[in-house]
Amino acid sequence: MDIKELLAKVKNNEIDTDEAEKLLKKLPYEDMGFAKIDHHRKFRQGHSEVIYCEGKKKEHLAEIFKALARENKRVLGTRASEEQYLYVREQIPDICYDESTRLITYIKEDIPCIGNIAVCAAGTSDMPVAEEAAQTAEFFGSGVTRVYDIGIAGIHRLFANIDIINQASCIIAVAGMEGALPGIIAGLTDKPVIAVPTSVGYGSNFGGLSALLTMLNSCANGVTVVNIDNGYGAAYTADVINKLINGKEQR
Amino acid sequence: MDIKELLAKVKNNEIDTDEAEKLLKKLPYEDMGFAKIDHHRKFRQGHSEVIYCEGKKKEHLAEIFKALARENKRVLGTRASEEQYLYVREQIPDICYDESTRLITYIKEDIPCIGNIAVCAAGTSDMPVAEEAAQTAEFFGSGVTRVYDIGIAGIHRLFANIDIINQASCIIAVAGMEGALPGIIAGLTDKPVIAVPTSVGYGSNFGGLSALLTMLNSCANGVTVVNIDNGYGAAYTADVINKLINGKEQR
Amino acid sequence: MDIKELLAKVKNNEIDTDEAEKLLKKLPYEDMGFAKIDHHRKFRQGHSEVIYCEGKKKEHLAEIFKALARENKRVLGTRASEEQYLYVREQIPDICYDESTRLITYIKEDIPCIGNIAVCAAGTSDMPVAEEAAQTAEFFGSGVTRVYDIGIAGIHRLFANIDIINQASCIIAVAGMEGALPGIIAGLTDKPVIAVPTSVGYGSNFGGLSALLTMLNSCANGVTVVNIDNGYGAAYTADVINKLINGKEQR
């Protein structure tokens, strides 16, 4: 029920003004006391609410997961511990867990893949973050091409794969240590590049700060950046762009 | 015995000057060697001394707790480990412990609740800090209204609750990650907002620094800030303000 | 016109639903193209919009000032340069400027002073920030007691003034360098203390970071903190608290 419908009902005396006032203020969400599930987000943003699991009590997490599973055919949980997964699985046996990316997935209905996102990773140590991005994008229904281990220490490996990368609608470039990969790719493509710094490295890497600053300061055009290790966030934006380009309605 | 009384006694030769000089320097505290219990604080500031438990030896902690429990009907310990709690409980069986907030409480006498503090939290992961604030305020005798999971990713949840928030005398707003919640609330209220950054998040969150800086730089008026994860500190100040507004004598 | 009224009009066909929908979305503000004046804020928050002048074009600033002066009897501009002031004065001759605090004031109507805020400063070098706080609080209609030069290098000066400070409803404590003053005052009072770090100092002061961290980490209870050099922000919150305590309606 949108605002216009509501106002029409008020006009037609189908609803009284007190009730209308309340409804106007409340977009649909489900109040669980400790959490407020935002069922409406799917309509507002085209994606269902994804659960950030880290730091949540396992009992709360299970309740939230069940509430979303009731209303959705596909639910995603990020940064889940194995302990959280095992607890939730007792109540929703159909969920899956990937140890390396720490993603929990609940999939009751397959959806067709649309378009193509290239997920590039500089080194094999960056793979957990790259896979978080790739699997998230696939969960949302975007096609994914993985191109891993093309870091700048052996830059010919990147050049051998640049045509494959350029066929995507959008590129996710994941790198730790010095973090130069996204800038190099951006200099060789005409597609948007979403850079993901990882905390891989040591010493003055400072938990990914080094790669983050490199990416923010890239002198190549077309690079935007997400938080350190945030493969999920990169995949979300890449999915939005990929679907807009390939003509799919978001909702 | 206050200074005037003391001077009167000196005048009347009821006390000699050497003794008086000593007394003048010493406000009442109890010296335990390793610690000096400040029984006087309750009179100076209107709250009994709360024990910051982190880093204290469990033997010392138990001694301090017993000394305060002798003189007070209500004692609070913050940042206590379960191990510390178990040790102290052997000597003071009436204490309670909350695992999530890490508060130890010793309550021999209930006190009536006064006024109303709204404790708001952006996400469910911020709940331990929010609960530390809420339970501390309740311990001190302030009424508390909890409004959780109203972060800006689904901002309509905040708007649906803003009237409840505005009924409080003082607002505590707890948020991690980007930490924008306090600023948004401050733009919608005429009450003081105490912002508590949490260390919830990852990557360039840098242990809560991100949320802390956001709150300090808020362009909305009426926001003041406490240390990262310092739910206790926010509750203390909120309790002071709440009681001043609602006319209760502090002491 | 509030929501209820509006809905009543819809019900009574005094307004059509399209119009109502538009009105529901728009709270009153004035669109000047480059800026949107928020006349409504006075009603929402109990203070008129204060203009943050830094970085604004002088032509834009003058337009904003005139728009606010049309609707208000008292307007405040913060962080104004002398050049900005001189330009605005050509169009609104009645404004005043204080070089040290960089405040522009436009006052067409005096208002009675309510309550008492103590503005404390550690050193004479902190005076510009302390005065920004004091004059802002006075502009909003709060009574102010100034207690300057009571820093911890000669702590007896603080003790000689502590009774005066304790008579206030709310305390603003301004300090640079090591920034210890607010914590000391908080240990001696039962009133809320708003700490303002200043950028006074050198070397590892790092533009006020040293004092900011000191204040955030204060082990005394009752301290909340605002941004470095933000005397205005401290005064805003102090004014809110002072008026709530002294029973004045905010609006």
Place this chain on the structure above:
Amino acid sequence: MDIKELLAKVKNNEIDTDEAEKLLKKLPYEDMGFAKIDHHRKFRQGHSEVIYCEGKKKEHLAEIFKALARENKRVLGTRASEEQYLYVREQIPDICYDESTRLITYIKEDIPCIGNIAVCAAGTSDMPVAEEAAQTAEFFGSGVTRVYDIGIAGIHRLFANIDIINQASCIIAVAGMEGALPGIIAGLTDKPVIAVPTSVGYGSNFGGLSALLTMLNSCANGVTVVNIDNGYGAAYTADVINKLINGKEQR
């Protein structure tokens, strides 16, 4: 001449192998001694080389500008000083300069505007950066909708404009101080949001670091970030996305 053509010529003996080897290594650029103009980039990335003027000698800048103006009908210079502009203008009288955004433009041929990018700014002090983004996007041929002064201190101003913002293909959100605007917009839209932190603010703003961290840590989905004050970079990526969505060939 592309690689295939070249190999064909080798096969047909139209070119000898030594010559071919050399050509294979050199993509077209113009060597001016102190600089190597990358005429090829337009074909590789779909945009002509934009000149980053800051720190360049004015004599060098003029030479580079002339070299690009010979080969292109539209040239852009960013972060130019007035002194640089005046010097270059002596040699290329047709250039224009915008003092606030510090952009130099040379436009010999108008191009039609395609699609729609929403450029949002939190405050009037953020306008120079927002305008750098808006004018850059227009230079590249994207349509632009400006929505300024919608910061979170008066959040109803944002809500009144959210429908206009949602009509764009891509959103640029510019904010200083606490930098919360992009996250709020991202929670209300299904379009990609490119966040630009600005160095507007003071104290613990630390030259834009505060806003940068806020944006990187946004808990709303769909936000990617560029460097502090980098309106140009945001516009470049927004233009790429806008044109991909609106079906225009990049080249």
Place this chain on the structure above:
Amino acid sequence: MDIKELLAKVKNNEIDTDEAEKLLKKLPYEDMGFAKIDHHRKFRQGHSEVIYCEGKKKEHLAEIFKALARENKRVLGTRASEEQYLYVREQIPDICYDESTRLITYIKEDIPCIGNIAVCAAGTSDMPVAEEAAQTAEFFGSGVTRVYDIGIAGIHRLFANIDIINQASCIIAVAGMEGALPGIIAGLTDKPVIAVPTSVGYGSNFGGLSALLTMLNSCANGVTVVNIDNGYGAAYTADVINKLINGKEQR
């Protein structure tokens, strides 16, 4: 009049209790409104109050200087600008100014030099800070031996002077850039070494942070550190130690 005397007077009815209470709270200082001169400090700490001039209004500075000059035969002002000096000199013609150290001195009575402080500097660029230390120590009445330009790039210069350095009671070691000098000296002496980092250097020197961290992390024993460029502070402590060792009463 000390506390004992005062109490005796109370006892003897020479003073009434109200008056006594007031006196007990007030150690002698002179209240100038904007500043509170601490004449008592000389007796409490053995040095007259030194004026930190930076950031003070020249009118205020002159008033403070005159108040101290009335009560003292020797007054020192640090971090004074030439403009401040010229203004103060109009009212106290007998003051001197040293442009490089920015010290103002007012000396009505010479005092004999006691003991020996070695002031060492790594490079000639560190001389302004070293001289601030040396001249301050001389002002307080300590003998000073200057040993400059003995930095570690040519470490034999240090060895050639180590015997001279070891004759002092206390050593001040001033260094910028890498700041290794104090640690090296400490490894070669049995006297306390006060390290002063300077902001001399560039790049990752970060305004003296590099030298500061080096000195704090010195693995040689006997090094303590003062703030960046704080020659005055080092001299104060060195003077205290020097006089304690050489048996002079501080007061």
Place this chain on the structure above:
Amino acid sequence: MDIKELLAKVKNNEIDTDEAEKLLKKLPYEDMGFAKIDHHRKFRQGHSEVIYCEGKKKEHLAEIFKALARENKRVLGTRASEEQYLYVREQIPDICYDESTRLITYIKEDIPCIGNIAVCAAGTSDMPVAEEAAQTAEFFGSGVTRVYDIGIAGIHRLFANIDIINQASCIIAVAGMEGALPGIIAGLTDKPVIAVPTSVGYGSNFGGLSALLTMLNSCANGVTVVNIDNGYGAAYTADVINKLINGKEQR
């Protein structure tokens, strides 16, 4: 097969142009799906690919190790955990592991030692990093002279060894805490000094940042720096320089 050969084949119709185009883009590497082994690097840079083990799955690591062991007689793995080593050893029994340096070595053929690299360490706590450097250099075939425990707290120990150090072609200087050793050595030698900061220390050492900044700011000439704890990186460069000086062909 190099470019010239390839072009000759094209000319002679031994290969068709489509095939040639493909080959031109691909320098030899082995694609294992999750990793791309760069067998070519040995020829391009004169060293075989060394495996950075940290963060790699043990299954992946074993595959990579086997692929390299097939093509090389000497393979090195850095930052390996004992768990990784044990897993790889099951498949390649001939590897060795050093617990303190965390190096895995696979050596099927001894090579003669060339030249001389001096590896100096300030304290015994810096030995793991120094040994990583020494053993890496030896693995690559450079002669190594170890000079440990010559830190500046007892600088005569350095002087007693300076002649031995000066006989090397290149010097690696490893130090934690204040990190002054490389600068001191550089002032006493005419050989290049590669400085390695270590994370040894506490407090404001900040994980090696203190030593890193010291080394970058060294006022002695001839110091270049690698990342914190990066003994491997220092050895790689030292080996390159040592072999260039001692006339050995890199390849």
Place this chain on the structure above:
Amino acid sequence: MDIKELLAKVKNNEIDTDEAEKLLKKLPYEDMGFAKIDHHRKFRQGHSEVIYCEGKKKEHLAEIFKALARENKRVLGTRASEEQYLYVREQIPDICYDESTRLITYIKEDIPCIGNIAVCAAGTSDMPVAEEAAQTAEFFGSGVTRVYDIGIAGIHRLFANIDIINQASCIIAVAGMEGALPGIIAGLTDKPVIAVPTSVGYGSNFGGLSALLTMLNSCANGVTVVNIDNGYGAAYTADVINKLINGKEQR
């Protein structure tokens, strides 16, 4: 044998010039391969070499301990783990270990206590660092007065003890969190104050950085600072000063 003696022997042909040259370069130390014991330091600096245990292999540590125990009647080890202690004790049964300060002591001969160092601590959580300082000073032979739990939250506890503190030759002031204690004490004494920041606290304490900056920026005179948690370093310097003042020969 000092230089003069040696030269005399050369003159008298008791030693040949080659031998003399070697001796001139080598001050006495014992080379154990992995470490060079500096027996000479005791004579150069008046204290025997203290062993920094952290990060040392237990086998190496035991060797070093035995070498020092052979030549000295008193040996100190700092930052030792219990595991290290147990291993060393197998070989030197007479050593003692204090779990809280992590000091290992080997004492074969008691020495008389000289002078008086006041060791002050702000809170009970700062006690491990304060005790490291106190026990180290006692090990070196200085008298120690402990004054604990006098932090600024209840500042009257400090005032009640200030006379005791002022009787010392030198004051060590240990504080975490905001770290204001040393500055306050310095304002009330005429003795040198050595400030030790501790890593006690949380949030924006940043591992002791907050207290460190406070102490470096103290506006009170007479404060010098050592590294975070470095109780040992403070005690070393305090011992040097205490003995110089109380006339004891260092050697």
Place this chain on the structure above:
Amino acid sequence: MDIKELLAKVKNNEIDTDEAEKLLKKLPYEDMGFAKIDHHRKFRQGHSEVIYCEGKKKEHLAEIFKALARENKRVLGTRASEEQYLYVREQIPDICYDESTRLITYIKEDIPCIGNIAVCAAGTSDMPVAEEAAQTAEFFGSGVTRVYDIGIAGIHRLFANIDIINQASCIIAVAGMEGALPGIIAGLTDKPVIAVPTSVGYGSNFGGLSALLTMLNSCANGVTVVNIDNGYGAAYTADVINKLINGKEQR
């Protein structure tokens, strides 16, 4: 006169032991009071002392320059201001000044160029630092090949020049912003690469910190790093390596 000679003289009674002791301690330097000229360094390190001009008084600078010019045929001053240059030129008319690199050179005797150092720069804005490196290396007598404007935004420009770069004995790679150039070059060469971060850039560049961290974290082998903007330091080390490789005696 070296140590052996000296000892021989002692033996032969040509010099008495007191005199010999003094001489043994003093390597030759010239004491000018404010500075100690290290004429000996040329023999110890193979380069004459270069003057770091920044922060030196112009009078001092001129004295130092004259002292060096008396003893040397070639003198170099770095980071000189134009004002310093003009002052020194009055006394030594033969010096030259380069405004962009801020180098002062005094050359009385040409020396032949030896070997080849490649100085690479990413952008034209990095040229002042690159030129400081190139001109310093030439001053010392190394041959220099300049390769500018080969940054990664158009990476084909680097590939077209890689053969020229590989012919050098040693490579200096200068880059600001993201600073990726040195790592890319290192992946394509078998020569040592000295990386120089520049402060070119804006926003989160933080004065060159971004490029510095990138270079320290480079995952390519063979990169060592000098301080931000330190072209001089890079040239010094490159010259040492170049001459060692090309067989020239350093002295």
